[in-house]
Amino acid sequence: MSRSVELLKKRYLKNIKEEPDLFIGIELEYPIVNLEGEATDIEVVKDLFRYLPSVLGFTIEKVDDFGNPIQLFDLVSQDTILFEVAYTTIEFAFGKAESIQEVEERFDFYMATIQNKLGEANHAIVGCGIHPNWDKNENCPVAYPRYQMLMDYLNLSRNVTKSDLHHFPEYGAFICGSQVQLDVSRSNYLRVINAFTQIEAAKAYLFANSEFSGADWDTKISRDIFWEESMHGIYPENVGVNTRLFKDEDDFFDYLNHSAIFTAERDGQTYYFYPIQARDYFATPEIQAFTLNGDEVLIYPQEKDFETHRSYQYQDLTTRGTIEFRSVCTQPLNRTFASAAFHLGLLLNLDKLEAYLRTAPFFTTVGRDYKSLRRQFSKKRLTDEEETAIVEFSKELLFLAEEGLEKRGKQEMTYLQPLKEELCL
Numbered sequence: 001m002s003r004s005v006e007l008l009k010k011r012y013l014k015n016i017k018e019e020p021d022l023f024i025g026i027e028l029e030y031p032i033v034n035l036e037g038e039a040t041d042i043e044v045v046k047d048l049f050r051y052l053p054s055v056l057g058f059t060i061e062k063v064d065d066f067g068n069p070i071q072l073f074d075l076v077s078q079d080t081i082l083f084e085v086a087y088t089t090i091e092f093a094f095g096k097a098e099s100i101q102e103v104e105e106r107f108d109f110y111m112a113t114i115q116n117k118l119g120e121a122n123h124a125i126v127g128c129g130i131h132p133n134w135d136k137n138e139n140c141p142v143a144y145p146r147y148q149m150l151m152d153y154l155n156l157s158r159n160v161t162k163s164d165l166h167h168f169p170e171y172g173a174f175i176c177g178s179q180v181q182l183d184v185s186r187s188n189y190l191r192v193i194n195a196f197t198q199i200e201a202a203k204a205y206l207f208a209n210s211e212f213s214g215a216d217w218d219t220k221i222s223r224d225i226f227w228e229e230s231m232h233g234i235y236p237e238n239v240g241v242n243t244r245l246f247k248d249e250d251d252f253f254d255y256l257n258h259s260a261i262f263t264a265e266r267d268g269q270t271y272y273f274y275p276i277q278a279r280d281y282f283a284t285p286e287i288q289a290f291t292l293n294g295d296e297v298l299i300y301p302q303e304k305d306f307e308t309h310r311s312y313q314y315q316d317l318t319t320r321g322t323i324e325f326r327s328v329c330t331q332p333l334n335r336t337f338a339s340a341a342f343h344l345g346l347l348l349n350l351d352k353l354e355a356y357l358r359t360a361p362f363f364t365t366v367g368r369d370y371k372s373l374r375r376q377f378s379k380k381r382l383t384d385e386e387e388t389a390i391v392e393f394s395k396e397l398l399f400l401a402e403e404g405l406e407k408r409g410k411q412e413m414t415y416l417q418p419l420k421e422e423l424c425l
Contacts, residue, residue, distance in 0.1 A: 086173035129210030129329030345401030
């Protein structure tokens with residue numbers, strides 16, 4: 001086993017339990033918009049983060065380079081409210097919960113407080129996967145090393161001659177997603193990754209919410225293009241839908257070994273560099289890296305650089321013993337928790353899900369190139385044949401998700417109602 005695979009296994013397997021309790025972790029990102037159609041007033045948003053600790057009882061966990069609060073934390077719930085890359089995007093990262101209702105209750109309280117405060121300045125949070133005024137905002141990163149590094153790294157695409165990278169490296173400042181993390185075990189995590197990889201076409205159809213006005217892209221999910229055709233996607237194994245199903249653990253970690261390392265810390269300084277696949281990292285004698293000031297320095301590969309390794313696959317094994325499902329756009333506010341319920345229900349019904357996917361008529365019709373199927377079924381217009389196929393596939397998955405939630409007995413089926421209405425069920 002190569003040293004890179006050893007380090008990846010150590011990082012991603014150490015916290016997986018054999019029989020974990022099933023908790024739900026939900027992360028929601030939202031644009032903050034100026035309701036007059038102009039750029040978001042950054043001072044309004046910074047003022048919001050100064051205001052919230054006093055009314056919500058949160059503590060200030062992180063500040064930017066100028067002392068402005070950028071991350072707030074509640075010790076009791078373990079909830080975090082923070083900026084996501086830019087000052088125009090807010091993220092709610094909820095502590096692990098036993099039911100979706102727990103999260104919804106806290107979310108509604110936070111939102112009422114925040115919307116009321118933002119409303120005083122004619123601003124609001126909206127349920128969109130792309131900031132509606134992306135072209136008017138400055139799209140600058142929060143003045144904090146991690147975010148500055150990410151934006152600088154994505155900006156390297158301007159120097160890459162590879163012609164199929166898009167021309168919006170600032171996209172991290174205006175795309176928004178809805179993520180859910182669910183506990184998995186050593187015995188089922190690969191099954192979960194493989195099963196959910198196969199349903200990305202249906203998720204594209206059900207949850208698309210990020211059409212982009214800045215380019216002529218035939219997709220309702222521009223987030224996919226932003227990720228895959230940027231510096232993050234130079235190696236296809238690093239981002240998006242997995243290109244294959246995995247035979248076993250070794251096969252999975254061989255795939256992860258093809259993902260990218262692009263950042264390192266030395267003496268408290270953050271550096272970034274052109275991506276290097278994990279498998280090649282220790283064979284790279286020296287790395288031409290960049291400081292946050294843009295200066296070039298030479299650094300040398302170290303094992304500790306794997307401690308900050310991060311891939312961006314849509315079924316992402318995390319270091320917390322969970323799978324993070326990260327392919328869903330931020331949803332309209334009236335269906336905030338539909339995605340979490342859909343994933344949770346299917347996980348609870350994994351045996352039946354796998355059995356259905358083995359013989360699903362959908363794949364007989366369209367084949368099993370899961371990566372291209374997601375792109376195909378996120379198009380702005382589908383043929384009648386495509387529409388029929390994807391609706392039937394989605395209905396079957398919805399039935400399985402609902403059955404899983406019913407067996408769980410926590411009355412979470414109600415969150416699937418918007419999807420049922422969309423499919424005329």
